[in-house]
Amino acid sequence: MTSIDENLKQAVVGIAGLGGVGSTVAVALCRAGVGHLVIADFDKVESSNLSRQQYFTDQVGRNKVDATIENLQRINPGMKVEGHRGKLNAHNVPEIFVGADVIAECFDTAQAKQMIVETVLTKMDKPIVVSVSGLAGYGNSNAIQSRRISDRLILVGDGVSSTESGQVLMAARVGIAACHQANAIVEVIVDEIQA
Amino acid sequence: MEVLKINGIEKQFPAGQLPSTVAELLEQLDIKPATVVAEIDGQIIERKKFAETKLRNGQSIELVRFVGGG
DSSP: OOHHHHHHHHOEEEEEOOSHHHHHHHHHHHHHTOSEEEEEEOOBOOGGGGGTSSOOGGGTTSBHHHHHHHHHHHHOTTSEEEEEESOOOTTTHHHHTTTOSEEEEOOSSHHHHHHHHHHHHHHOSSOEEEEEOOOOSSSOGGGOEEEEEETTEEEEEOSSOOTTTTOOOOHHHHHHHHHHHHHHHHHHHHHHOOO | OEEEEETTEEEEEOTTOSOSBHHHHHHHHTOOGGGEEEEETTEEEOGGGTTTOBOOTTOEEEEEEOOSOO
16 A cells, blocks of 8 residues: 555545535545545435436435445445534534544535635634635636635635526536545645645 | 735725725625635634724735635
8 A cells, every 4th residue: 555545544534515516526535545534414315416416316315425425335335434414504513524634615505615614714723624616607627726725725616607697507517626626635635644 | 005915916095095894895895705714814814703803004815705506
C-alpha cells in the first residue's frame, strides 16, 4: 500500500447532502479508497432524481442515506459509512461531523450552503470544508473551477449558474462540479493531512 | 478617499462614506446576507453579527457567495 492509499484509508470525510453532488462525491471517494464517510440527508429518492443522482429505479422511495450506503457497499464493502437521516442545522453539524478531516458541502439551497460553511468555520477547529456554488445548466465546462479561499475553505463552481435563475440541474455539469469537489478532497487528504 | 479591499479588488469610497457595517456593505452591493460567508482580515464574521460588525478604512474583506444547486 502506498502512502497515498494509506492517507486515503485513514481519512474521515463528511458529506452534507446526498443529491446530485453528494451522491456523486460519495461514489468517487469510495472508489478512491477513502476509509470512512459520514453521510447525511433527510430526503427520500424520487424518480425525478434519477436524471442526475447516483440512485436506481428500485431505490425510489427509499431514504437517500440507506440507498447510498447500499450502493457504496456494492462498490467497496470494506469502507466504513456512518449515516445520519435528518436535517442538518448549526447545532447538530459539529456533533454529526465530529472527527471529520474534510466536509463536503453538497446542499441545494444557497441558505443551507451558507449555514454549514459558516458553522464549520466558526464552530469546528479541524475540518476543511469544500463547498459548491454555481453548477446548473449545460456546456461551459471550463467555467467550473476549484478555488482556495482560505486555509479551511475551498470553493468549487462558476459562482453564478443557479437554480434561482431558472437553470436546470443536469447530470453532466453537476458531475463536473462533484468530481472537482471529490478531487479537491483527495488532494487535501493526500497533501495536507497526515495519516 | 477611503478604501476596502473586497475579494482582492480595492473599492474606493469618498471620505466619510465608507459603509459603517458589514450589513450596510452587503446592502450597497445588493447581496442577501443569508447567501454569503464574510471574512474580514482573515476572520470569519458570523451572519448574526453582520449588523454590529463595524468596518474600517483599509480592511480586506472576502465575501463568499452561494447560489442554489447541488
